[in-house]
Amino acid sequence: xxxxxxxxxxxxxxxxxFGEGRxxxxxxxxxxxxxxxxxxxVRLVAVVGEDFTEAHRxxxxxxxxxxxxxxxxPGKTFRWVGTYGYDxxxxxxxxxxxxxxxxxxxxxxxxxxxxxVVFLANIDPELQADVLDQVRGPKLVAxxxxxxxxxxxxxxxxxLLARVDVVLMNDAEVRQLTGIPNLVRAASEIRGWGPSMVVxxxxxxxxxxxxxxxxxxxxxxxxxxxxxxxxxxxAFAGGFLGYLAARGPGAPLxxxxxxxxxxxxxSFQVEAFSLERLDRLTQAEIRExxxxxxxxxxxxxxx
Amino acid sequence: xxxxxxxxxxxxxxxxxFGEGRxxxxxxxxxxxxxxxxxxxVRLVAVVGEDFTEAHRxxxxxxxxxxxxxxxxPGKTFRWVGTYGYDxxxxxxxxxxxxxxxxxxxxxxxxxxxxxVVFLANIDPELQADVLDQVRGPKLVAxxxxxxxxxxxxxxxxxLLARVDVVLMNDAEVRQLTGIPNLVRAASEIRGWGPSMVVxxxxxxxxxxxxxxxxxxxxxxxxxxxxxxxxxxxAFAGGFLGYLAARGPGAPLxxxxxxxxxxxxxSFQVEAFSLERLDRLTQAEIRExxxxxxxxxxxxxxx
Numbered sequence: 327x328x329x330x331x332x333x334x335x336x337x338x339x340x341x342x343x344f345g346e347g348r349x350x351x352x353x354x355x356x357x358x359x360x361x362x363x364x365x366x367x368v369r370l371v372a373v374v375g376e377d378f379t380e381a382h383r384x385x386x387x388x389x390x391x392x393x394x395x396x397x398x399x400p401g402k403t404f405r406w407v408g409t410y411g412y413d414x415x416x417x418x419x420x421x422x423x424x425x426x427x428x429x430x431x432x433x434x435x436x437x438x439x440x441x442x443v444v445f446l447a448n449i450d451p452e453l454q455a456d457v458l459d460q461v462r463g464p465k466l467v468a469x470x471x472x473x474x475x476x477x478x479x480x481x482x483x484x485x486l487l488a489r490v491d492v493v494l495m496n497d498a499e500v501r502q503l504t505g506i507p508n509l510v511r512a513a514s515e516i517r518g519w520g521p522s523m524v525v526x527x528x529x530x531x532x533x534x535x536x537x538x539x540x541x542x543x544x545x546x547x548x549x550x551x552x553x554x555x556x557x558x559x560x561a562f563a564g565g566f567l568g569y570l571a572a573r574g575p576g577a578p579l580x581x582x583x584x585x586x587x588x589x590x591x592x593s594f595q596v597e598a599f600s601l602e603r604l605d606r607l608t609q610a611e612i613r614e615x616x617x618x619x620x621x622x623x624x625x626x627x628x629x
Numbered sequence: 630x631x632x633x634x635x636x637x638x639x640x641x642x643x644x645x646x647f648g649e650g651r652x653x654x655x656x657x658x659x660x661x662x663x664x665x666x667x668x669x670x671v672r673l674v675a676v677v678g679e680d681f682t683e684a685h686r687x688x689x690x691x692x693x694x695x696x697x698x699x700x701x702x703p704g705k706t707f708r709w710v711g712t713y714g715y716d717x718x719x720x721x722x723x724x725x726x727x728x729x730x731x732x733x734x735x736x737x738x739x740x741x742x743x744x745x746v747v748f749l750a751n752i753d754p755e756l757q758a759d760v761l762d763q764v765r766g767p768k769l770v771a772x773x774x775x776x777x778x779x780x781x782x783x784x785x786x787x788x789l790l791a792r793v794d795v796v797l798m799n800d801a802e803v804r805q806l807t808g809i810p811n812l813v814r815a816a817s818e819i820r821g822w823g824p825s826m827v828v829x830x831x832x833x834x835x836x837x838x839x840x841x842x843x844x845x846x847x848x849x850x851x852x853x854x855x856x857x858x859x860x861x862x863x864a865f866a867g868g869f870l871g872y873l874a875a876r877g878p879g880a881p882l883x884x885x886x887x888x889x890x891x892x893x894x895x896s897f898q899v900e901a902f903s904l905e906r907l908d909r910l911t912q913a914e915i916r917e918x919x920x921x922x923x924x925x926x927x928x929x930x931x932x
Contacts, residue, residue, distance in 0.1 A: 509851060510852065511853055531834040545847065550813040620928070625845070626886060
């Protein structure tokens with residue numbers, strides 16, 4: 327099944343203790359699309375400015391991401407400047423220039439309105455809802471969000487969640503949105519608002535999935551080199567939804583395998599800046615790391 | 630096999646957002662002993678003051694912990710006063726009164742010098758080494774430590790680690806001790822100093838085990854009620870070593886099952902204050918939670 331994604335395409339300037347990326351291709355929709363493209367056809371709805379070159383576009387084209395919904399508007403592309411300390415879990419934003427993203431109204435091309443899987447990457451929840459209004463009977467809708475929208479538009483966000491099957495958030499956001507410190511209870515609260523599944527992203531600590539069945543937990547993959555965590559959450563979402571889309575419309579919602587695939591994609595994402603690692607990633611490497619995740623987490627019953 | 634433990638027996642006053650325990654039985658050796666007692670015979674070397682009553686002693690006696698090495702000295706029992714916020718991962722120490730613990734010199738009773746498994750709970754690394762000097766040819770030696778000793782006695786600690794098979798530390802301590810932010814590399818560095826195995830405790834985020842074989846990772850058990858995290862690390866160590874001791878001298882060092890058993894014991898420990906939960910814990914509950922850990926973490930290979 328194809329996946330429709332709406333979100334940001336950006337030029338990022340990122341500094342970590344291990345290097346720097348200047349004006350490199352980034353944005354939630356970018357990282358999602360490239361990650362998901364390893365699994366399923368991806369259709370991208372986003373906006374860039376007149377400064378967005380063919381070279382910027384190339385990684386998306388190389389990964390066969392359909393750019394039929396990528397609008398070029400007068401002005402500059404969204405820019406984010408951020409930095410990470412040795413604790414790579416938390417980004418510090420130094421500068422944000424919205425550019426053309428400030429007046430972005432996503433338009434889903436007519437031919438894409440029946441796309442069965444929809445990912446609403448982290449943007450204004452009202453725009454996320456706008457996109458849902460434009461699609462017809464999607465089989466699976468997933469959404470991400472962030473602390474900024476939880477603070478500024480909690481009601482719009484809650485209205486959106488009522489229309490969403492899967493919500494992906496980090497643990498701090500889950501606690502912030504619900505006001506409940508305990509993740510089990512907080513996830514249960516959110517599921518009461520609509521989503522049948524809450525996927526709690528915990529960075530290097532892995533992921534927790536709460537759904538109809540019993541909870542699933544996967545630790546993070548212990549990497550000996552993490553250069554830049556930017557995009558990890560979106561790469562996770564790309565793998566998660568990409569896997570589910572690849573299984574087809576009749577398959578059960580196998581959230582466990584999907585969460586492992588998401589974690590595999592995220593673990594590669596952080597090994598280099600921007601899209602460098604995913605650009606040279608192979609299917610064989612993906613399968614090998616999936617198997618290593620099993621090796622990492624497997625244990626026998628008590629004797 | 631029996632386990633010899635040396636560490637603190639204390640009276641704790643603990644406040645969390647969910648309640649308070651006043652002058653309740655605590656201390657690293659206490660929590661370790663009670664947890665390990667579900668798996669193997671435990672011999673405790675520690676000191677208490679004249680204010681330590683039969684009522685204080687009762688939970689240890691009830692769990693068949695051998696108190697032949699518990700010395701009563703003139704003065705007061707070690708007291709710790711601490712508090713936790715909603716982020717239950719980090720304790721804030723409000724007061725410490727060493728009492729008789731300030732001049733504690735552990736003496737291993739003659740009859741215990743051949744104990745095959747030794748756990749050096751978190752005390753001065755020079756005292757931990759003293760205990761090792763007093764035992765003969767132990768089959769398995771494990772040690773815990775804390776930031777205080779890493780700061781104040783790093784050289785004594787490193788000398789101790791050269792004599793230890795398994796070291797258990799939390800992730801911040803591993804980073805602090807080595808000066809290496811990456812846990813994979815930091816654990817490798819520590820293994821170079823002597824221990825064949827490094828067990829990284831991550832609180833609610835679970836545990837990572839680095840040894841000769843490939844790494845093992847287990848997420849924390851998602852509990853819907855955590856009342857007091859005090860003693861979780863020691864309960865983990867008790868389950869970890871208790872399981873290995875129960876397997877006997879000829880068994881392979883099955884760190885994976887041991888880490889799960891440790892996590893099971895720690896997950897019960899935090900459900901109530903002091904020893905309340907472990908006091909009423911059953912073998913059936915332990916086995917059931919072990920199985921739920923498998924259910925929590927199991928996933929199938931890729932199709």
